[in-house]
Amino acid sequence: MRHKKFPKIPEATIKRLSIYNRILNELSRDGIEVVSSARLSEISGLNAAQIRKDLTYFGEFGVRGVGYFVTHLRDNIKKILGINRQWNLIIIGAGKLGQAILSYGNLKSQGYNIVAAFDNDPSKIGTKIGAYNTPVYPLTKLKEIVRKNTVKIAILTTPAVAAHEVLTMLEEANVEGVINFAPVKLNPSKNIKISYVDLVTEFDKMVFKISSE
Amino acid sequence: MRHKKFPKIPEATIKRLSIYNRILNELSRDGIEVVSSARLSEISGLNAAQIRKDLTYFGEFGVRGVGYFVTHLRDNIKKILGINRQWNLIIIGAGKLGQAILSYGNLKSQGYNIVAAFDNDPSKIGTKIGAYNTPVYPLTKLKEIVRKNTVKIAILTTPAVAAHEVLTMLEEANVEGVINFAPVKLNPSKNIKISYVDLVTEFDKMVFKISSE
DNA sequence: GTGTGTGAACCCTTTCACAGCC
DNA sequence: GGCTGTGAAAGGGTTCACACAC
Numbered sequence: 072m073r074h075k076k077f078p079k080i081p082e083a084t085i086k087r088l089s090i091y092n093r094i095l096n097e098l099s100r101d102g103i104e105v106v107s108s109a110r111l112s113e114i115s116g117l118n119a120a121q122i123r124k125d126l127t128y129f130g131e132f133g134v135r136g137v138g139y140f141v142t143h144l145r146d147n148i149k150k151i152l153g154i155n156r157q158w159n160l161i162i163i164g165a166g167k168l169g170q171a172i173l174s175y176g177n178l179k180s181q182g183y184n185i186v187a188a189f190d191n192d193p194s195k196i197g198t199k200i201g202a203y204n205t206p207v208y209p210l211t212k213l214k215e216i217v218r219k220n221t222v223k224i225a226i227l228t229t230p231a232v233a234a235h236e237v238l239t240m241l242e243e244a245n246v247e248g249v250i251n252f253a254p255v256k257l258n259p260s261k262n263i264k265i266s267y268v269d270l271v272t273e274f275d276k277m278v279f280k281i282s283s284e
Numbered sequence: 285m286r287h288k289k290f291p292k293i294p295e296a297t298i299k300r301l302s303i304y305n306r307i308l309n310e311l312s313r314d315g316i317e318v319v320s321s322a323r324l325s326e327i328s329g330l331n332a333a334q335i336r337k338d339l340t341y342f343g344e345f346g347v348r349g350v351g352y353f354v355t356h357l358r359d360n361i362k363k364i365l366g367i368n369r370q371w372n373l374i375i376i377g378a379g380k381l382g383q384a385i386l387s388y389g390n391l392k393s394q395g396y397n398i399v400a401a402f403d404n405d406p407s408k409i410g411t412k413i414g415a416y417n418t419p420v421y422p423l424t425k426l427k428e429i430v431r432k433n434t435v436k437i438a439i440l441t442t443p444a445v446a447a448h449e450v451l452t453m454l455e456e457a458n459v460e461g462v463i464n465f466a467p468v469k470l471n472p473s474k475n476i477k478i479s480y481v482d483l484v485t486e487f488d489k490m491v492f493k494i495s496s497e
Numbered sequence: 498g499t500g501t502g503t504g505a506a507c508c509c510t511t512t513c514a515c516a517g518c519c
Numbered sequence: 520g521g522c523t524g525t526g527a528a529a530g531g532g533t534t535c536a537c538a539c540a541c
Contacts, residue, residue, distance in 0.1 A: 320499090320500060320501090321500075322500075332500095333502095336502065336503085337503075340502055340503075344501080345501095346500075346502080347500085347501075348500055348501045349499045350501085351501080
């Protein structure tokens with residue numbers, strides 16, 4: 072309900088806000104207090120007008136003739152994205168990719184807290200894995216742990232064949248969003264958000280770029 | 285040089301070709317010989333007209349009133365993308381994420397062969413890591429191994445601070461493309477292709493979607 | 498009849514150019 | 520003077536609708 076007052080925000084704008092947030096964090100760490108859209112353009116490689124337009128979808132954060140105050144803008148972007156607080160996540164599939172994500176410090180430092188991993192491999196259940204010793208549970212515990220930790224987002228790193236079955240369980244547990252690393256289109260029955268991270272297509276795109284010139 | 289005869293192909297079309305390839309592989313495995321754009325639309329969730337338009341950028345692969353012959357179309361897409369052969373890759377950064385990619389069977393099965401990993405951690409150098417026992421070398425060996433294996437694509441999974449330094453070395457070794465998992469914009473000096481895989485932005489986008497309704 | 502191939506229409510996003518404000 | 524905010528223009532990509540081929 073919160074942002075429906077902002078109509079028609081391009082998907083790409085959201086992605087760029089996330090990038091601005093990262094850059095502003097770095098500028099803030101370096102003690103820089105004010106930044107212009109021209110400077111942000113240099114750092115990000117994005118068009119300066121685009122940066123200004125992205126920001127004005129959500130308000131007027133800049134000062135004419137001056138620029139943007141770094142921490143003020145950063146804090147506002149965090150609020151807009153909804154990342155001005157911790158998010159509890161779970162991960163389904165404790166294979167290699169799952170373990171890599173569990174150990175990925177950049178998520179932790181951005182407020183993403185993976186509270187549990189799920190797998191059906193009996194040799195994994197009951198152990199703690201990854202850099203932050205995340206406990207591994209069987210999928211029968213899914214509903215309970217989602218409720219206890221108010222988990223809204225699940226990361227799916229199972230093999231493709233298992234993905235749909237897991238999706239049904241996630242829907243039953245009232246998870247609201249799934250970040251899907253399995254190379255299959257998911258067909259959610261409920262109003263659940265799905266996003267796709269597809270590594271093979273990234274490699275294929277790179278091969279095309281290289282091969283086509 | 286090969287595809288410059290095809291003018292102005294949307295970036296998104298290339299990504300979809302990769303998806304069509306995956307779906308056609310599955311259809312082929314299931315013994316299905318002919319498929320219509322309507323059926324591909326059901327499977328992929330993409331608009332049928334879009335699918336037809338994507339394909340006609342590169343030729344006329346279909347038969348009116350019939351559809352597309354699965355293996356014929358699949359083989360043509362592979363040729364268009366340049367994935368009708370093996371590609372030797374290297375990975376820089378033998379941390380958790382690097383190891384996960386090294387062990388990711390979907391890349392292997394699509395003809396991506398990671399021949400070596402590079403890291404500066406002395407305790408890793410000389411060992412073999414991941415599901416396919418990939419050898420780990422110091423970065424001083426980069427040029428030699430790239431040349432010996434005709435490597436054109438590198439995967440970058442170092443921490444952000446190291447990324448630029450590594451990029452320079454990759455340029456000197458005449459690598460043509462970099463798939464960058466480090467959360468920094470790279471500024472290549474030579475004509476090297478860079479693509480970005482940014483996990484944190486994916487999570488931020490999902491949080492926005494969930495928070496904004 | 499059926500399903501592709503495709504110009505035209507539509508829609509969305511980016512970029513320009515400058516008015517407006519510090 | 521300098522930099523933001525923003526209508527207007529340009530640019531790209533998607534979808535429609537139907538002619539055309541089997």
